[in-house]
Amino acid sequence: MNNLQLPQKDREKEIDCLESFIKSDIDARELKRAIAVRMAISGNIYHKISKILGASKFFIGYWKKQFKTKGIAGLKLGHKGSKGYLTSLQNTEVIEWLKNKEYWNSDEMVTYLDR
Structure with a gap:
């Protein structure tokens, strides 16, 4: 039909x-x-x-x-993405840390995230 x-x-x-x-x-x-x-x-x-x-x-x-x-x-989309590694609190802390930086350095960020 x-x-x-x-x-x-x-x-x-x-x-x-x-x-x-x-x-x-x-x-x-x-x-x-x-x-x-x-x-x-x-x-x-x-x-x-x-x-x-x-x-x-x-x-x-x-x-x-x-x-x-x-x-x-x-x-609807079948894939909704993967679960993040950081909690929402940790994510907020990282964003605030980045906002307070004059420049961003990837090595420094990796070290920060490892802590």
């Missing part, structure tokens, strides 16, 4: 869900994915979407499939 065969109510529900996600504070990569999917679900042809967003037709199809199978969670 292609997108145009979905009942109008279901398409509108999906578009509303995507609109809410787009308006939230999201990463630019997630935003591009969501806009591509919203445009595809709205009935725009992939060629047109591809030209507007500078994305491949594969990109559009892939993220549309992810959205259809996993919902908004399928559009």
Whole structure:
């Protein structure tokens, strides 16, 4: 079943869900994915979407499939980065130390961090 065969109510529900996600504070990569999917679900042809967003037709199809199978969670970034080595207090102390320096020296910073 292609997108145009979905009942109008279901398409509108999906578009509303995507609109809410787009308006939230999201990463630019997630935003591009969501806009591509919203445009595809709205009935725009992939060629047109591809030209507007500078994305491949594969990109559009892939993220549309992810959205259809996993919902908004399928559009979100999977990698959130690694846990930092410093606590938030240590991080604040390092930043304050750097602010008080007239110049920065990487060897001096390594020594400071080792302490």
